[in-house]
Amino acid sequence: MSVLVISPGRDPEVWAKELRNQHPGMNVYVYPEDHEKEEVEFAVSWKHPRGIFKNYPNLKVIASMGAGVDHITSDPEIPEHIKITRVIDEDLSSDMSAFVLGLILDHMRNISLHHSSKKWEPKKYQRIRDVKVGILGMGVLGTAVAKSLQLNGFQVSGWANSTREQEEIKIYSGADQMEDLLRETSVLVNLLPLTPQTENILNKDLFQKLPKGAYVINVARGEHLNEHDLLEMIDSGHLSGASLDVFRKEPLPEEHPFWAHSKIQITPHIASITNPGSVVPQIIENYERMTEEEELMNVVERQKGY
Template sequence: MALLFKSNIDRADWWRRELNKYIPDLEVRIWPDIGNPDEIEFALCWKMPHGELAKLKNLRAVYSLGAGVDHLLADPDFPRHLPFSRVIDPNLTGRMTEYVVQHVLNHHRFCQTYDAQQRDGVWKEHFAPFASERKVGILGMGALGSGSARALHLLGFDVAGWSKSRKNIEGVESFFGDDQRDAFLARTEILVCLLPLTPETENILNRDLFAKLPKGAAIINAGRGPHLVDEDLIEALDSGHLSGATLDVFRIEPLPADHPFWRHPKIRITPHVASISDPASVAKLVAENIIRTKNGEPLLNAVDPEKGY
């Protein structure tokens, strides 16, 4: 029984050890050293090169290494007929919640402004409103967005979320559907994007959306790089309509050295680290799905390829 593993982070041996705790006879093969492709029954991967999975004639299931699946569905030869799952894990949600809370607080308390003042030797106070007076909006209310919304509410922020359908989370106002998105944006001073990447959400963070936010709003994109139209963000920051941005995801990763985001004074960059799957936590879930695949049972956290999540 062989599983093909592919990640963009060098932790393959750690994943092998954790998976073998639950399935000792599972042979974990690290791409591109796959051996006989006909022996591979399962694939656990992140950003597998296009066409590679289609070569595996006896593949029985595919498991995304993270919460997102766009990296797999972008492959025109992806085997959409196979059982397919993603990671929904309390630790993954917890890590994203930490990231979102950290950077909402950064924007709320003018940290980018104080960083610039420190570089210039400027002593000037800026008074933030109470958290209850700061309106935070979360685009995308899946597991990651809902976890972040709950934490921000507990800190006292005025939190709302937007999603395709109504969500019932105590203390969090729910906006849903295309008809309610403009109202959601109009009340949002700090916008957090945690949407899945689908044809409907690609380029959603654009000049039209920014114009619907209040002047001085800030954005945090920890969803996917293609959500954001890069030049529209720079334009909105330079005009003063947006006050700042925190970006964890990009169209090209690593972000090219000559990209203007690196040098923009109102942009803070992190290298796609908001939430990373922990082998010690996720291996148990993957092992359970391998057993379910072998038994012909539905996968945990199954993905609908047509919806993209």
């Protein structure tokens, strides 16, 4: 029985080292080194080559290295019997909460705007009590962000595809309540999972339902955003700007119009980065549960995509 670590674009050796250190004796293969495919029953993955897992006849579990799983669920060649798991980690939640808070404060106090203008021109700013934040996606990360913003004095509401119970935060649910959230939102934060239903959800139709001057933050996936629609709505004056941490193509090409736009702030997908040492214990626990034929933690519902 072996574990395969496969993560093109990320250093897989860091993960292999943590797995071996925290589970001495575990046989770990690192893709693309030579290995016996029949031995592999458990894979730890990030953005694997499409179709590769169908070559592992005894594979039972694919564990995502992060909170996102769309890089796995979007592969139609993964056999249905293979379970997919995701990471739930306090560090990821804390990092995302701090990042979103920083972006909102930067926007409402014009910090980056003053720096880039190179002029001594004080501008009117917003106060925390007057900023209404709407969060699309009330999963683990969305809920953590909402609670953090609320503790800092912001008015916060959330939207989820299905009904969620949350005493401290008002949550809208279902397509029929989406417009209710948008109508009262001055800063919109996207933390939705990427599924066929949520791809391109950040589009002109949605933006038009936000109040004039609203600000958009996307820290989920680049595929959520219709880039042309965002540019059009900012240039028309309906949106005041956007902070984008994720993109359809990463790194974002140098010639992309986002770079030159004064009202779009770009960061290189740094909102919340997985620390292998922090999340390997839960991956090992799932490995052990698999070997004992016990129920796994944090299993993804394939039909939902999250």
